[in-house]
Amino acid sequence: MRNVVSRYKNKGLAKMVCAAAFSYRRKDFNDHFGKLRQVNGACVKYLEDIGNAKWTRTYFPGNRYNLLTSNVAEQLNNALRKARPSPIIELFMFIQRMLTRWFSARRKKSAKHRGVVTPEVEAVMQTHIKLTKDSKISNITSRSYQVKGVFGHNNTVSLEKKVQCTCQVFQHLKIPFGHALLAADSIGLRHGQLFGDCYKTQSWRDTYSGAIYPEAPLGDQDTSTAIESLALQPPKTRRPSGHPKENQIPSTGEIQVTKHRFLLPFFTSFQN
Template identity: 25%
Template sequence: MALGASIRGWRHCRPVVVVDGTYLNGHYGGTLFTACTQDANNSIFILTFGIEDTENDRSWTWFLGNLKKAHGDREGLCFVSDRHNNIKNAIGNVYPGACHGICSYHLLQNLKSRYGRSGHNVTQPFNAAIRAYTLIEYEYHMQELYAINNEVVPEKWSRFHMPRNRYSTMTSNIVESVNAVTKSAKHFPVIALLESLWQTTQTWFCKHKDTAQGAFTTLSSKYEKYIRAMSTVMRNFKVSPINQSTFLVSGETSSFIVNIEQRTYTCRTLQVNQLPCPHALATIASMKMDPYDFCSYYYTREAYMNAY
C-alpha cells in the first residue's frame, strides 16, 4: 500500500529510506513491512506498507520491488536497517546502485551484550566513532573501542565510511516509532489493518501540512532554530584569509581550512549534513554571503510544503 500523497511528496524528502519488518499478532500471523523517511522538519514521512507471511529473501525482494515500482529510484539513495541479511540481499537485487547503512542503535545493543560484561562502557566511544566527520576523529574513538575489544569491525555503520550521504539518519528509530503507534492495529484482520494504517498516514500528513503552512521562515522550524543556534557559536571563531577563496577558521581548541568556492571544509560537517556548521557560518559572515544559500533544499520550508 503506497498512497498517492506519499509518492508525490517523496521527491521533496532526503533520499534516505528506513525499512523494517514486524510480526503481526492477528489470528493469521504474518509480517508487516514498513518503509519511511523524514521530511524537511525531521518528522516521519511514511512511504509504504506491505504484508507478507515471513521475512526472507523472496519477501523482502517483493516488498522493495513494489517500493521501487511505486516511488521510483533516487540519485544518492541510501537505505538504513538493522543487520538483517535478507534486507541486505534484497537491496542488492532491487537497488544495485543504492547504499545500505546499518542502524547504529541495534549494533550498539549487540556490542553491549557481547562486550559489556567486561565492565567497559562501549556506548560513549561507539557513538562518537559512528558520528565522526573526519578520519582523525574516527580513528581516535576507534582506538578506544579497540582497547575494549579489537574484534570490533566498522562495517557499514560509520558516518565517515559511508559511500553515500545518510545525512543525520544513523538509526532505524523512525520505523520503530511507526511500529509503536500502530501496535494495536497489528491484531486486526488484513483489510482493517490497512485501513488503520491509511488513516494514521492521512492524519500525520494533514498535521504536518498545517505545520508547514504556518511557517514563514526560509528553513523549516527545526533547522531555522539550528542555524540561529549555530550563529551564536560562530562568534567563538576567528576567520583569517589564506587566499581569495580559502580561509583559516580558528577556535580555542581547533582550526579548520575552508574553501568557500568549492564549499569544502576540513571538518566535513557541511559536506555531510549539507547545513552550515559554526566554522562555515563564521566564514560566510566574514564574506557577507547568505547562509541560506549553503543549506540543502531538503531542509527548507519550500520542501516541507511541497512534501505535503
C-alpha cells in the same frame, strides 16, 4: 550501542563505539577506534566484521545526513501497534486514515513557517553558531577562509559552488557548521543558501503537498478489468496455535531478559 552492551557488558565500551560512529573526520574516527582497540580487541573485530560503512558516519558512502538510528521505523511500528491484530483490510484503512491526518497537520504547519529552512534545522544552526563563538576568521582567497577556534583548532572553508569545510560536518549532514556560517557572514552571504535543498522549507511543503483521501464507498470507483479478473487466493500457511502476539519482539538490550537454564540455548542462537 545496545548490541555492544549486551555482548561485552561494558557501558564505557559502548560510549567509545558511539564516539567513533558519530565522528565526521577520518582522523577523529581512527583516534577513537584506536583507543577502542586497546580496550577490547574482540569488540573491534565484531565491528570490523560488520563493516565500517554500515555503522559509522565518516565511512558511509551515501548521504545519511544526521540519521544513525532506526527510530523512524520503530516509531511507525509503535503507531501501528493498535491496528496490528486487525484483518489486513482494516489495517490498510487504519494506515490510510492515519496518513491523512499526518499529511494534513504537516501541510498546515509547513505553510505557516516563514523561515528558509525548517524549524528543527534552524535550531541546529543556532547550536553550530554557539559552538564557534569568538572564533577568528582570516581570508585565503575571495571565497576561501581559515577559521581558528578559541582552542586553537584550524579549519579551512571554501564557498566555491558548494560548501566544503575540513571539519567535514557539511559534507555529511548538508548542514553548515559555524565555520562556514562565519565565512558567509564575512561576505554577506545568506545562511539559507548554504543548506542542502532537503532542509529547505519549500522541500518540506512539497513533501506533504499531496493529499491522501479516505476510502471511497465500494463501487464508486471504476476498477480495471485486469484487477477484476485477478484471482487472489489466501497463502497456504498454517495459523499457529494460541492468541496472536500484539507486541513486537524487542531488540537486543531494550529489556532485561531472564535467561532460564532451559531457554539459554534458544536465546544464544537467537542473538547469534
